[in-house]
Amino acid sequence: MDRPKLKIPSMVKDPVLIEKRRRQIVDAAVELFIHKGFHRTTTREIAKASGFSIGTLYEYIESKEDVLYLVVEAIHGEVERRLREALCDSKSGIEMLKEAIRHFFKVMDEMQDSVLLMYQETKSLPPTHLPYVLRKEEEITGIFEEILRRGIADGTIRLDESQVKLMAHNIMVMGEMWTFRRWALRKHYTLEQYTERQIALLLNEMASESSKEPIRKE
Amino acid sequence: MDRPKLKIPSMVKDPVLIEKRRRQIVDAAVELFIHKGFHRTTTREIAKASGFSIGTLYEYIESKEDVLYLVVEAIHGEVERRLREALCDSKSGIEMLKEAIRHFFKVMDEMQDSVLLMYQETKSLPPTHLPYVLRKEEEITGIFEEILRRGIADGTIRLDESQVKLMAHNIMVMGEMWTFRRWALRKHYTLEQYTERQIALLLNEMASESSKEPIRKE
Amino acid sequence: MDRPKLKIPSMVKDPVLIEKRRRQIVDAAVELFIHKGFHRTTTREIAKASGFSIGTLYEYIESKEDVLYLVVEAIHGEVERRLREALCDSKSGIEMLKEAIRHFFKVMDEMQDSVLLMYQETKSLPPTHLPYVLRKEEEITGIFEEILRRGIADGTIRLDESQVKLMAHNIMVMGEMWTFRRWALRKHYTLEQYTERQIALLLNEMASESSKEPIRKE
Amino acid sequence: MDRPKLKIPSMVKDPVLIEKRRRQIVDAAVELFIHKGFHRTTTREIAKASGFSIGTLYEYIESKEDVLYLVVEAIHGEVERRLREALCDSKSGIEMLKEAIRHFFKVMDEMQDSVLLMYQETKSLPPTHLPYVLRKEEEITGIFEEILRRGIADGTIRLDESQVKLMAHNIMVMGEMWTFRRWALRKHYTLEQYTERQIALLLNEMASESSKEPIRKE
DNA sequence: TATGAATGAGCGTTCATTCAT
DNA sequence: CATGAATGAACGCTCATTCAT
Numbered sequence: 001m002d003r004p005k006l007k008i009p010s011m012v013k014d015p016v017l018i019e020k021r022r023r024q025i026v027d028a029a030v031e032l033f034i035h036k037g038f039h040r041t042t043t044r045e046i047a048k049a050s051g052f053s054i055g056t057l058y059e060y061i062e063s064k065e066d067v068l069y070l071v072v073e074a075i076h077g078e079v080e081r082r083l084r085e086a087l088c089d090s091k092s093g094i095e096m097l098k099e100a101i102r103h104f105f106k107v108m109d110e111m112q113d114s115v116l117l118m119y120q121e122t123k124s125l126p127p128t129h130l131p132y133v134l135r136k137e138e139e140i141t142g143i144f145e146e147i148l149r150r151g152i153a154d155g156t157i158r159l160d161e162s163q164v165k166l167m168a169h170n171i172m173v174m175g176e177m178w179t180f181r182r183w184a185l186r187k188h189y190t191l192e193q194y195t196e197r198q199i200a201l202l203l204n205e206m207a208s209e210s211s212k213e214p215i216r217k218e
Numbered sequence: 219m220d221r222p223k224l225k226i227p228s229m230v231k232d233p234v235l236i237e238k239r240r241r242q243i244v245d246a247a248v249e250l251f252i253h254k255g256f257h258r259t260t261t262r263e264i265a266k267a268s269g270f271s272i273g274t275l276y277e278y279i280e281s282k283e284d285v286l287y288l289v290v291e292a293i294h295g296e297v298e299r300r301l302r303e304a305l306c307d308s309k310s311g312i313e314m315l316k317e318a319i320r321h322f323f324k325v326m327d328e329m330q331d332s333v334l335l336m337y338q339e340t341k342s343l344p345p346t347h348l349p350y351v352l353r354k355e356e357e358i359t360g361i362f363e364e365i366l367r368r369g370i371a372d373g374t375i376r377l378d379e380s381q382v383k384l385m386a387h388n389i390m391v392m393g394e395m396w397t398f399r400r401w402a403l404r405k406h407y408t409l410e411q412y413t414e415r416q417i418a419l420l421l422n423e424m425a426s427e428s429s430k431e432p433i434r435k436e
Numbered sequence: 437m438d439r440p441k442l443k444i445p446s447m448v449k450d451p452v453l454i455e456k457r458r459r460q461i462v463d464a465a466v467e468l469f470i471h472k473g474f475h476r477t478t479t480r481e482i483a484k485a486s487g488f489s490i491g492t493l494y495e496y497i498e499s500k501e502d503v504l505y506l507v508v509e510a511i512h513g514e515v516e517r518r519l520r521e522a523l524c525d526s527k528s529g530i531e532m533l534k535e536a537i538r539h540f541f542k543v544m545d546e547m548q549d550s551v552l553l554m555y556q557e558t559k560s561l562p563p564t565h566l567p568y569v570l571r572k573e574e575e576i577t578g579i580f581e582e583i584l585r586r587g588i589a590d591g592t593i594r595l596d597e598s599q600v601k602l603m604a605h606n607i608m609v610m611g612e613m614w615t616f617r618r619w620a621l622r623k624h625y626t627l628e629q630y631t632e633r634q635i636a637l638l639l640n641e642m643a644s645e646s647s648k649e650p651i652r653k654e
Numbered sequence: 655m656d657r658p659k660l661k662i663p664s665m666v667k668d669p670v671l672i673e674k675r676r677r678q679i680v681d682a683a684v685e686l687f688i689h690k691g692f693h694r695t696t697t698r699e700i701a702k703a704s705g706f707s708i709g710t711l712y713e714y715i716e717s718k719e720d721v722l723y724l725v726v727e728a729i730h731g732e733v734e735r736r737l738r739e740a741l742c743d744s745k746s747g748i749e750m751l752k753e754a755i756r757h758f759f760k761v762m763d764e765m766q767d768s769v770l771l772m773y774q775e776t777k778s779l780p781p782t783h784l785p786y787v788l789r790k791e792e793e794i795t796g797i798f799e800e801i802l803r804r805g806i807a808d809g810t811i812r813l814d815e816s817q818v819k820l821m822a823h824n825i826m827v828m829g830e831m832w833t834f835r836r837w838a839l840r841k842h843y844t845l846e847q848y849t850e851r852q853i854a855l856l857l858n859e860m861a862s863e864s865s866k867e868p869i870r871k872e
Numbered sequence: 873t874a875t876g877a878a879t880g881a882g883c884g885t886t887c888a889t890t891c892a893t
Numbered sequence: 894c895a896t897g898a899a900t901g902a903a904c905g906c907t908c909a910t911t912c913a914t
Contacts, residue, residue: 012894038342039257043888055891055896064888112228123255123338134401139403165406166415169399170392177391185357188383197384205422230877261905272906273879282905437905473777475693479909491875500909540893559691559774570837577838601842604777610824610832617823619788620795624819633820640859666898709887718884745888809912 005073006132008066011059018209026074029067033191038068038121068121069129075114076136082107083143093151098199100147104175105195112179117178137172139200144168151206159206167202173200223291224350226284229277239278242268244292247285252331256286256339287347293332294354300325301361311350311369316417318365322393323413330397337398355390362386369424379426385420392416441509442568445500447495460486462510465503470549474504474557483555504557505565511550512572518543519579529587534635536583540611541631548615555616573608580604587642595642603638610634659727660786662720665713675714678704683721688767692722692775721777723783729768730790733738736761737797747805752853754801757850758829766833773834791826798822805860813860821856828852 010018019164028049032041043064047057061067086103087096108115122133145168151157159167178185180192185194228236246267250259261282265275279285288396304321326333340351363386369375370382377385396403397410417430446454464485468477479500483493497503522539526532544551558569580605586602587593595603614621614630621630664672682703686695699717701711715721742755744750762769776787799822805811806818813821832839832848839848 011311013896017894039342042886053896054889056894058889059894120338120341124257138402160253163415166403166412169395169402170416170419173391173395173399174388177387181387181391184387185384196383197381198388201385201388201423205419232877235877239909271879273908274877275880276906277877450873453873475778478907489875490910491877494910495873499879556774556777560693574838583778599851601838602848603855605831605835605838606828606852606855609827609835613823613827617827620792620823621820630820633817634824637824637859638857641855668898670897696882707900708885709902712885713898808901 004132004135006069006129009062018060021050021052021056024052024068025060025067026070027056028073030075030114030117033068033071034117038124038166039050043067063126065124065126065129068125069133072118072122072125072133073136075111075118076133076140079107079111079115080136080140080143083140087143089149092156093147093149093154094156094203097144097147097157098150098203100144101171101175101199101202102195105169105178105191105198108175108178109191112182115176116179116182119176141165141172142169144171150215159204167206171202174202220314222350224287226288227280233362236278239268239270239274240288242270243275243278243285244288247289248293248332248335248389251286251289251339252335256342261285281344283342283344283347286343287351289352290336290340290343291354293329293336294351294358297325297329297333298358298361300352301358305365306360310374311365311372312374312421315365315375316421318362319389319393319417319420320413321417323396323409326393326396327409330400333394334397334400337394346392359386359390362389375424385424390419392420409429440568440571442505442559442565444506445498454496457486457488457492458490458506461493461496461503462506464508466510466550466553468555469504469507469557474560479503484549489496499562500564501560501562504561508554508558508569509562510574511547511554512569512576515543515547515551515574516572516579519576523579523583528592529583529590530592530639533580533583533587533593534639535639536580537607537611537635538631540607541614541627541634544611544614545627548618551612552615552618555612577604577608580607593642603642607638610638658786659785660723662724663716664773672714675704675706675710676724678706679711679714679721680724683696683725684729684768687775688721688771689724692778697721715734716778719778719780721781722779723787724785726772726776727790728777729765729772730787730794733765733769734790734794734797737794741797745809746810747801748810748857751798751801751805752857754798755825755829755853755856756849758825759832759845759852762829762832763845766836769830770833770836773830795819795822795826798825811860821860825856828856836848 011115012018012021025046028051029041029046031056032045032049036045044054046064046067047054050057061070081105083100087100101120122130148157148164149161150157150162150165152159178191189197230236230239232235243264246269247259247264250263250267254263261275262272264282264285265272268275273361279288301318301322305314305318340348343351348392363382366375366377366385367379370377370379407415442514448454448457459503461482465477465482465488468481468485472481480490480494482500482503497506519536519540521548523532523536526535558566581600584593584595584600584603585597588595588597616626625633666672666675679700683695683700686699686703690699697711698708700718700721701708704711715724720784735757737754741750741754745752756794776784779787799818802811802813803815804819806813832845833839843851
């Protein structure tokens with residue numbers, strides 16, 4: 001599986017130092033971008049919050065937009081890491097799917113500010129960088145595709161192959177909409193309610209008769 | 219039904235002229251924002267594309283952000299208008315819902331650039347203006363809520379009241395995701411495929427047995 | 437005595453109307469200039485406060501600076517008028533001088549905002565207009581010169597002719613400093629105290645022995 | 655003696671450099687403000703005349719008004735420095751006072767453009783900055799108060815304590831009026847004539863009999 | 873006479889980026 | 894490697910003035 005990460009050039013040679021400094025940059029920038037937005041945050045602020053000078057900042061990036069890319073990549077990375085963490089072993093495909101969705105929604109909830117940030121600022125990425133971000137998004141979506149296929153294979157999920165991609169995207173968007181529609185959803189539903197109802201909606205159609213279980217009541 | 223539109227102040231008195239000029243501004247700005255984004259578009263560009271001078275532009279708005287608000291409001295307005303157009307008479311609730319969804323998704327498709335723009339730039343709105351936009355979004359969502367309740371009332375839709383809001387939001391987001399996920403969805407689905415499958419997903423659970431019909435095959 | 441008032445051109449022919457409109461302009465502008473200063477006041481504000489449109493304003497003046505001239509001229513005019521009012525009859529030169537000073541200081545106090553305005557904004561006058569204002573200032577100063585000479589003539593004031601001008605300017609400045617140093621003087625002196633002490637200072641030297649009177653104690 | 659100077663923030667850290675650059679700014683701005691006035695001078699002109707770019711200018715100030723404050727402060731500072739220079743030792747209070755006045759008037763004459771500038775533009779200072787300027791003006795006035803009190807103490811000056819402040823302000827204003835009334839005074843008096851006559855006027859009343867000396871004749 | 877919409881030169885200020893030290 | 898002073902293009906916005914109606 002090829003995942004060609006975009007290689008942001010740096011004036012500095014030592015890769016360990018690069019790693020360390022960029023983590024500082026990302027940590028500082030995430031905070032700033034969440035509170036002020038990408039455009040209203042200045043490079044000086046990023047440098048200062050990172051703990052070094054503006055000159056040093058530019059030793060590790062080539063442009064302000066690189067910082068945005070680094071940030072988006074980091075958030076994406078964390079989402080993926082956390083999602084994969086909770087995957088491993090589960091027995092049947094459908095069980096795995098439900099657990100994955102629950103976990104994913106929980107991650108979305110816990111990382112809501114970051115996820116929202118990513119959602120809103122991705123468009124400010126330079127056209128060169130954007131494809132890498134979309135690729136990553138597809139990759140994460142791919143996780144759900146795989147689970148769906150696993151369920152199809154083991155007979156616990158009834159779904160036409162042509163619909164696998166769509167269903168995976170639906171799951172992704174339903175997770176993300178918990179962040180970008182929180183202004184409305186939070187007023188009426190808790191995360192748990194939201195999660196179970198969406199699962200019910202998604203699985204109703206595709207759960208094989210045998211695997212159907214009563215929906216939890218809240 | 220009170221829908222308090224935000225009143226953007228103008229130096230010009232004649233309301234007809236204001237209407238006319240603001241339409242020019244919106245038309246010009248939508249195009250520019252779609253292609254360059256809000257932040258990368260300058261007020262001078264907006265003025266020029268509107269067909270008058272920068273001074274005249276500022277006779278009809280107070281700040282660049284006002285233009286964004288005007289744009290978002292116009293897009294929202296058109297979405298709502300077009301959606302309501304296709305509503306009126308339909309017989310049963312479920313029929314009405316299906317038609318509304320189909321029409322809504324079609325509008326989203328036709329207005330995809332504008333809708334995407336609205337989605338991405340809403341966050342650049344001044345905090346004062348934002349609530350009016352969210353209110354409008356809720357209002358449009360409310361259209362689907364009403365249809366759902368109508369179906370519940372006439373027995374063609376089986377859905378708990380507590381889920382009405384969620385379902386309406388799901389419909390909205392599914393329409394909008396056709397624009398903001400087009401980079402992925404377009405590769406695998408036509409609008410028609412996308413529409414019918416999402417309808418199937420949404421209705422499967424709530425369609426009363428009696429009203430169930432075979433899903434169209436593409 | 438020639439006092440060539442600057443003739444501000446107007447597009448309007450009727451002199452009565454000009455007079456009327458310009459009075460409106462001056463009244464509005466004085467208020468605005470006092471509170472916001474000349475530079476921070478816009479022509480639109482002047483027009484609005486005058487009770488007519490910006491177009492009409494420009495029918496009666498040629499530039500914003502004309503308004504300033506009109507204002508300064510009006511203030512100067514009122515100062516002179518009020519000063520001359522209290523002059524007429526008095527018996528001896530020295531008595532007349534004292535009364536004139538008292539009255540002048542009182543006028544300065546009552547018109548302090550206007551006088552201060554005039555003091556601070558005169559420099560914003562176009563070079564063409566300035567001489568007319570300075571001429572007027574000299575004219576008012578001339579009133580005190582005349583009184584001084586009257587006192588010299590009737591023997592109640594002992595003063596060399598070469599010092600007449602200086603003394604007159606001193607009186608003028610002492611009156612005006614009550615406005616432009618009010619931030620300091622008001623903390624320590626009432627207008628009455630200030631007046632009597634300055635009179636004492638001024639007259640001590642020049643009052644003939646015979647006309648000397650004990651200074652009022654406060 | 656606390657004289658809390660207003661601390662204008664700077665983006666640059668090195669205080670020596672700040673000092674140096676601000677001196678450049680003040681030198682350039684004084685010249686420009688004298689010839690064009692504060693409002694008609696642009697920040698770009700200030701930057702250019704200072705010898706650096708507009709960006710650099712804003713590294714050392716926060717707003718154009720800061721430049722005005724820096725200018726006024728510098729002029730005030732020089733006036734005070736020059737005045738204090740000529741003070742030190744003199745024998746009697748009255749002698750000291752006369753020397754101080756002569757020196758002060760000379761400084762006013764030599765710095766007439768700057769002093770006039772300060773007089774005319776002080777009102778353009780932001781309300782935050784103004785008090786610092788007035789404080790400074792009072793401080794300089796205080797120099798004369800001290801000399802007056804010294805003369806009272808050593809018996810060479812006869813003056814009620816209640817009049818000390820007024821007399822000090824009179825001296826200040828008489829010095830300053832040489833600049834802002836130069837259009838009239840210069841026509842009739844040389845600086846020396848002006849100085850001696852004003853000294854005569856001021857001292858006539860308060861010089862003790864013993865210390866009276868014949869006024870110089872010009 | 874009176875109106876007020878239109879104009880656009882010009883302003884103060886910002887901030888991503890560079891580069892000499 | 895790190896620093897931070899210097900740069901200047903670019904921006905949003907203002908407002909005195911004009912002129913067609």
